[in-house]
Structures are given as C-alpha cells and as structure tokens.
Amino acid sequence: MPTGTRIDVTSEQLDAVAFNADGLVPVIAQDIDNHEILMMAWMNAESLQMTFDEGRMVYWSRSRQELWRKGDTSGDRQFVREAYYDCDGDTLLFKVEQEGAGACHTGARTCFFRQFGS
Amino acid sequence: MPTGTRIDVTSEQLDAVAFNADGLVPVIAQDIDNHEILMMAWMNAESLQMTFDEGRMVYWSRSRQELWRKGDTSGDRQFVREAYYDCDGDTLLFKVEQEGAGACHTGARTCFFRQFGS
Numbered sequence: 240m241p242t243g244t245r246i247d248v249t250s251e252q253l254d255a256v257a258f259n260a261d262g263l264v265p266v267i268a269q270d271i272d273n274h275e276i277l278m279m280a281w282m283n284a285e286s287l288q289m290t291f292d293e294g295r296m297v298y299w300s301r302s303r304q305e306l307w308r309k310g311d312t313s314g315d316r317q318f319v320r321e322a323y324y325d326c327d328g329d330t331l332l333f334k335v336e337q338e339g340a341g342a343c344h345t346g347a348r349t350c351f352f353r354q355f356g357s
Numbered sequence: 358m359p360t361g362t363r364i365d366v367t368s369e370q371l372d373a374v375a376f377n378a379d380g381l382v383p384v385i386a387q388d389i390d391n392h393e394i395l396m397m398a399w400m401n402a403e404s405l406q407m408t409f410d411e412g413r414m415v416y417w418s419r420s421r422q423e424l425w426r427k428g429d430t431s432g433d434r435q436f437v438r439e440a441y442y443d444c445d446g447d448t449l450l451f452k453v454e455q456e457g458a459g460a461c462h463t464g465a466r467t468c469f470f471r472q473f474g475s
Contacts, residue, residue: 274392325468330397350443
C-alpha cells in the first residue's frame with residue numbers, strides 16, 4: 240500500500256507561497272510516473288500544511304467551503320512525492336502517486352479528458 | 358521555424374469554459390515533448406480566442422491588465438499543439454512547443470524550478 244512522503248518545508252519556502260485575496264492558491268497535481276496532469280484544485284494555508292504533514296493531497300473545496308481530503312470518500316487518494324512552487328509563488332505543483340481508478344470525480348484518470356477541436 | 362496549430366473550437370466547447378468572476382480562466386502550459394509543466398497563467402475570452410486562432414499562447418496579464426502575447430518581448434513563444442478543458446470547465450490545459458530558452462521570465466525552462474523540502 241502506498242504512503243505519502245512527508246515534506247519538511249522551511250519557513251522561507253512557506254513564506255514564498257502567495258495566497259490570493261480569498262486565502263487560496265491553485266495547485267496542479269501531476270502523475271509522477273506518466274507525467275499526466277491529473278487535476279487542478281485549490282488549497283488554503285491549513286490544507287497545504289496538512290498536505291505537507293500527511294504526505295497526501297488535502298485541498299480546500301470552494302464549492303463546499305471545507306477541507307477536502309482527496310480520496311476519503313472515493314478512495315482515490317493522492318500520495319505526495321515532490322512539491323514545487325513557481326517563480327512568483329502563486330501556483331504550486333505536486334507530483335503525486337494516484338491511487339485507484341483516477342483523479343476525476345467522473346471516474347476518468349485525469350480531469351482533462353475533453354479536447355478542444357472538431 | 359515552428360508555427361502554431363490553429364484549433365477550430367466548437368461553440369459547445371467554448372460554452373463549456375467557465376470563466377471566474379473576473380472573466381478569467383487558469384491555463385496550464387505543458388511541454389508536449391518532455392511533459393514538463395512550464396507555467397500557469399490566465400486567459401480571458403479574448404485571449405483564449407486569439408490563442409485558438411493564432412495557434413500560439415496569448416494570456417491575460419493580471420498585473421499589467423493587458424493582453425500578453427507570450428514571447429513578443431522575450432522571443433520565447435509557445436506554439437499550441439493540443440488543448441484540453443477539465444471536467445468542470447474551469448481550468449484549461451495546453452500542450453505546447455516552447456520556443457527559446459524557456460517559459461519563465463527568470464530564464465528558467467519552467468516556472469516551477471523551486472522545490473519544497475530541505
């Protein structure tokens with residue numbers, strides 16, 4: 240059974256995260272094995288710290304306005320392997336191991352299963 | 358010299374894009390060759406249509422509040438290869454061919470060059 244990688248973040252790194260006016264930061268989850276982009280969701284400071292501490296992805300659900308411990312309901316947890324922040328600190332990238340069928344609530348492997356173009 | 362791929366989007370697909378209260382949608386740019394995530398930025402409806410029409414990435418700069426035809430200044434243009442929208446239409450994914458040294462204004466290949474953890 241996979242487990243997450245706890246990440247010991249420095250205070251300097253935490254300070255570099257630029258939360259928006261709502262206290263949220265967008266987070267990209269990428270499959271560390273096949274490099275597929277699985278989803279994009281949001282974290283607040285609390286869910287980000289939980290993600291680092293537990294080594295599994297904990298988002299903030301904007302629709303439900305509550306912590307969203309990814310996979311608690313679906314079983315499709317995401318285990319943290321590596322985490323990055325971008326040049327201006329306002330977007331995060333987590334490389335994860337995706338458990339179960341996939342990341343998407345539709346059952347798809349990735350949320351980006353619809354392609355533009357006819 | 359690379360050129361972009363014009364994408365003929367259906368009205369149904371365009372209608373599926375869920376812009377936020379500011380009229381913007383987050384867009385992930387991924388290198389189509391090595392699958393690196395290059396950057397995340399924002400588009401409004403106009404820049405999205407320009408991106409589809411020209412086949413190169415045109416963002417909306419939130420800091421400058423103007424269209425940002427990526428690479429016009431730096432030369433580091435991004436040519437569109439494939440474009441996707443996620444399950445709820447509020448995030449877009451473009452697979453691109455990155456011109457020049459990289460996507461980041463720092464000169465780095467990707468904006469996500471800083472890793473959490475000590």
